[in-house]
Amino acid sequence: MPVITKTSYSEPNQKGYFGAYGGKFVPETLIPALNELERAYKEASEDPEFEKEYLYLLREYVGRPTELSFANRLTEYYGKAKIYLKREDLCHTGAHKINNAIGQILLALRMGKKRIIAETGAGQHGVATATACAKFGVQCVVYMGEEDMVRQKLNVDRMRLMGAEVRGVSSGSKTLKDATNEAIRDWVTNVEDTFYIIGSVVGPHPYPMMVRNFHRIIGDETKRQLMEMEGRLPDYLIACVGGGSNAMGIFYPFINDDVHIIGIEAGGLGVDSGQTAATLTKGRPGVLHGSMSYLLHDQEGQIELAHSISAGLDYPGIGPEHAYLHDTKRVEYRAVTDAQALEAVSLLSRMEGIIPALETAHAFAWLEELMPTTTSDEIVVLNCSGRGDKDMETISKYL
Amino acid sequence: MNRINKVFEHKKNEKIMSLFITAGYPDVTETVDLVLGFERNGADIIELGIPFSDPLADGPTIQYSSNIAISKGITIQGIFDMVVDIRKESEIPIVLMGYINPMLRFGLDNFFTAAAKAGVDGLIVPDLPLDEGGMIDELARANGIQLIYLIAPNTSDERMQLSDQKSDGFVYCVSVTGVTGAREGSEVQQSVDKFIQRSKANITKNPLMVGFGIKNFDDAQNISKEVDGFIVGSALIETIRTSYPSEQWKEVVFDFVHQLKFGYSRN
Numbered sequence: 097m098p099v100i101t102k103t104s105y106s107e108p109n110q111k112g113y114f115g116a117y118g119g120k121f122v123p124e125t126l127i128p129a130l131n132e133l134e135r136a137y138k139e140a141s142e143d144p145e146f147e148k149e150y151l152y153l154l155r156e157y158v159g160r161p162t163e164l165s166f167a168n169r170l171t172e173y174y175g176k177a178k179i180y181l182k183r184e185d186l187c188h189t190g191a192h193k194i195n196n197a198i199g200q201i202l203l204a205l206r207m208g209k210k211r212i213i214a215e216t217g218a219g220q221h222g223v224a225t226a227t228a229c230a231k232f233g234v235q236c237v238v239y240m241g242e243e244d245m246v247r248q249k250l251n252v253d254r255m256r257l258m259g260a261e262v263r264g265v266s267s268g269s270k271t272l273k274d275a276t277n278e279a280i281r282d283w284v285t286n287v288e289d290t291f292y293i294i295g296s297v298v299g300p301h302p303y304p305m306m307v308r309n310f311h312r313i314i315g316d317e318t319k320r321q322l323m324e325m326e327g328r329l330p331d332y333l334i335a336c337v338g339g340g341s342n343a344m345g346i347f348y349p350f351i352n353d354d355v356h357i358i359g360i361e362a363g364g365l366g367v368d369s370g371q372t373a374a375t376l377t378k379g380r381p382g383v384l385h386g387s388m389s390y391l392l393h394d395q396e397g398q399i400e401l402a403h404s405i406s407a408g409l410d411y412p413g414i415g416p417e418h419a420y421l422h423d424t425k426r427v428e429y430r431a432v433t434d435a436q437a438l439e440a441v442s443l444l445s446r447m448e449g450i451i452p453a454l455e456t457a458h459a460f461a462w463l464e465e466l467m468p469t470t471t472s473d474e475i476v477v478l479n480c481s482g483r484g485d486k487d488m489e490t491i492s493k494y495l
Numbered sequence: 496m497n498r499i500n501k502v503f504e505h506k507k508n509e510k511i512m513s514l515f516i517t518a519g520y521p522d523v524t525e526t527v528d529l530v531l532g533f534e535r536n537g538a539d540i541i542e543l544g545i546p547f548s549d550p551l552a553d554g555p556t557i558q559y560s561s562n563i564a565i566s567k568g569i570t571i572q573g574i575f576d577m578v579v580d581i582r583k584e585s586e587i588p589i590v591l592m593g594y595i596n597p598m599l600r601f602g603l604d605n606f607f608t609a610a611a612k613a614g615v616d617g618l619i620v621p622d623l624p625l626d627e628g629g630m631i632d633e634l635a636r637a638n639g640i641q642l643i644y645l646i647a648p649n650t651s652d653e654r655m656q657l658s659d660q661k662s663d664g665f666v667y668c669v670s671v672t673g674v675t676g677a678r679e680g681s682e683v684q685q686s687v688d689k690f691i692q693r694s695k696a697n698i699t700k701n702p703l704m705v706g707f708g709i710k711n712f713d714d715a716q717n718i719s720k721e722v723d724g725f726i727v728g729s730a731l732i733e734t735i736r737t738s739y740p741s742e743q744w745k746e747v748v749f750d751f752v753h754q755l756k757f758g759y760s761r762n
Contacts (some may be wrong), residue, residue: 111626119626119627120624120626120627121595121622121623121624121627122622122624123551123552123621123622123624123645123647123669124624124625124644124645124646124647124650124654124658124669125647125649125650125669125672125673127624127625127626127650127654128649128650128651129649267558268548268549273549274549277549277550277551280551281551281552281554281674284551284552284672284673284674285672285673285674286672287649287672288649288672380600381599382596382599382600383594383595383596383599383622384549384596385549385551386622391596393596393600395600396565396569396570396571396597396600396601397547397571397596397597397598397599397600397601398547398548398565398597399548399549399596
C-alpha cells in the first residue's frame with residue numbers, strides 16, 4: 097500500500113480518481129451534464145467574485161465561522177487530552193450540510209439552472225437544500241426514503257414549510273440509497289434544466305471533490321482557531337462518516353499534517369451482525385451511484401441494505417476519497433454501534449449541554465476508546481457536525 | 496462472421512427487432528423458453544438483462560422485474576447456464592445488458608471468459624460510459640464479446656463518433672433523455688427525428704438501433720424508419736406482468752412479440 101507523503105496530496109486526478117476510487121459511472125445522458133458541471137465549477141473556483149459571494153453567505157446567513165469550543169467537563173471526565181469541538185451544530189439549519197448547499201446553489205444559478213433536486217437521508221441535506229432554494233427563490237424537489245420520512249418527520253415538515261416538494265421513495269429499503277437512485281433518475285430525465293445538489297462526498301466526479309471543497313472551510317477554520325487558542329495543530333481529529341462530507345471537510349486541510357485522523361462509521365447492531373452501515377470495515381470495492389468505492393454488497397454484487405439508528409449514516413456506500421484514505425492508511429476508520437452512539441448522546445448532553453445529532457454521536461462514542469490512550473498534553477478535535485433536535489423522537493424511545 | 500453482424504448483414508430489408516428481457520423474470524425457469532419463443536415470433540436479437548438491486552438508468556417496470564428476478568435467486572452463473580441452454584437450440588444473437596457492479600463482483604476476467612464460453616455475443620453496460628469503458632474494452636475484444644455503447648439526444652457529435660469507434664455490432668440510440676419505460680408515441684417521436692439525423696451523420700461504422708419508450712408496432716416503425724432497427728424492453732415486461740401467471744400468459748406474450756415485429760396478430 098502506498099503511503100501518502102507530506103505535501104504530496106493532490107487527489108483526485110483529471111478523471112476524478114482518488115487512487116483506484118471515484119470516476120464517472122453514469123448513463124451516457126448524464127455525461128454532458130457532468131462535463132458542463134466540471135467546467136462551471138472550475139471557472140467558479142477561479143473566480144474571486146464567486147468565492148466572495150460564497151464566503152459572504154456563509155458569514156451573514158450561515159453564521160460562520162462556527163466556534164471551536166473547549167469541552168472542559170468532557171475533558172475533565174476523561175482526565176486525559178484536551179477535547180475541542182468544532183461546532184458545526186451551530187450552523188444555520190443545525191448541521192454542516194448548509195456549507196455545501198450554499199456552494200452548489202450559487203453554482204446552479206451561475207449555470208442558469210431553474211430547478212434543484214436533492215436526495216436526503218436524515219433530512220439535514222434536504223433541509224439545507226430547501227433553505228438555500230428558499231433563500232434564492234428556486235424550485236426545489238427533495239427525494240427521501242419513506243422510512244426516513246417517518247424517522248425524521250420534523251425535517252420533512254421543515255422542508256415543506258420552506259416550499260420544497262418532498263417526494264417519498266418507496267423502493268428498496270426506503271432510505272438514503274433509494275432516494276439517491278430516484279434523484280439520479282430524475283436528473284437523467286430532466287437533465288437540461290435541473291441541477292442535482294448531491295449532499296455528500298459521493299456520486300460521480302466532480303461531486304466528491306466539489307462537495308469536499310465546499311466543506312473544507314470546516315477544517316480551515318479549525319486549524320486557524322486552534323493555532324490562535326493553542327498555538328499548534330491537534331494530535332487527533334475525529335469525525336463520523338456516512339457518505340463522509342463533514343469528515344472530508346474537517347480532514348482535508350490536515351491531510352499533509354502530522355495529525356492522527358480517525359473516521360467513525362456506523363456499526364449498527366454490530367459490524368458482524370449483518371445489520372450495519374460500516375462500509376469500510378465490512379464492505380468491498382464496487383460501483384454505486386456513479387463512483388467506485390467501498391460498498392456493502394453480496395456475492396452477486398447486489399447492494400445490501402445498510403442499518404444504522406442514524407438515518408444520515410444509513411448508507412451502504414462511502415465517498416471514494418475515504419476509500420482511498422483508508423487503503424493508504426492515512427486515515428484510521430473505526431465503527432461504533434447504535435447503542436454506543438446513544439450512550440454518547442446522553443453523555444454529551446449532560447456533560448456539555450450539547451445534544452448532538454445521532455450521526456455526530458458516533459464520533460463522540462469513539463472517545464471512550466481513544467481517550468484512555470491519550471495524554472494530558474495532547475489535543476483532540478472532534479467535528480460536532482450537527483445538533484440532535486431532529487432525532488429527539490428516536491432518542492426519547494431509549495431514555 | 497459473428498451472430499450480431501450476420502443478422503444485420505442478412506436482414507437488410509427489414510427492421511431488426513431486439514427484445515430486452517430481465518433474466519429470471521417472471522421466474523428463473525421461464526427465461527430460456529421465453530427467449531426461444533421470442534425468436535419464433537420475430538425477435539432478431541435478444542438482450543438478456545442481468546438484474547441489479549439499484550438500476551439507476553431504469554424506470555419502474557425494469558426495477559420491478561429486476562427485484563422479482565433477484566428474489567427468485569438469479570445469479571450471473573445461472574444466466575450463463577441459461578445462455579448455454581438457449582444455444583442448444585438457437586443461434587439468435589444474445590447481448591447481455593447489466594450494470595457494472597455485479598460484473599465486478601463476479602470478476603471481470605471470469606465474466607468475459609464465461610460469457611464467451613456460454614455463447615454470449617455482446618454486452619451493454621448502461622452505467623459504464625466511454626470514459627470508464629477502458630476497464631473492459633480489452634477484455635471484451637480478447638474474448639470476442641462485442642461492446643455496444645449508448646448515445647443520447649444530448650450526446651455531442653464528437654462523442655457519437657467515439658461511441659461508433661468503440662462499439663462493435665451496433666450502437667444503441669437512447670431516443671429520449673430519461674430512464675427506460677414505455678411512453679406516449681408522440682412524446683417519443685417529436686424529439687427523436689433530429690437526434691436520429693445527427694446519429695446517422697456521426698455513426699458510420701455500425702448499424703443503429705433505437706430504443707427507450709417504444710410500446711407497439713406503430714411506434715417501432717415510426718421511430719426506426721431511418722435506422723436499422725428498434726429495441727423494446729419495458730413494454731414487453733409490462734405485457735408479461737399483466738398476463739403472468741394466467742393459463743395462456745405465454746401465448747399472450749408471444750402474440751405481443753409477433754405484433755411488434757409484423758404489425759398483426761399470429762392468431
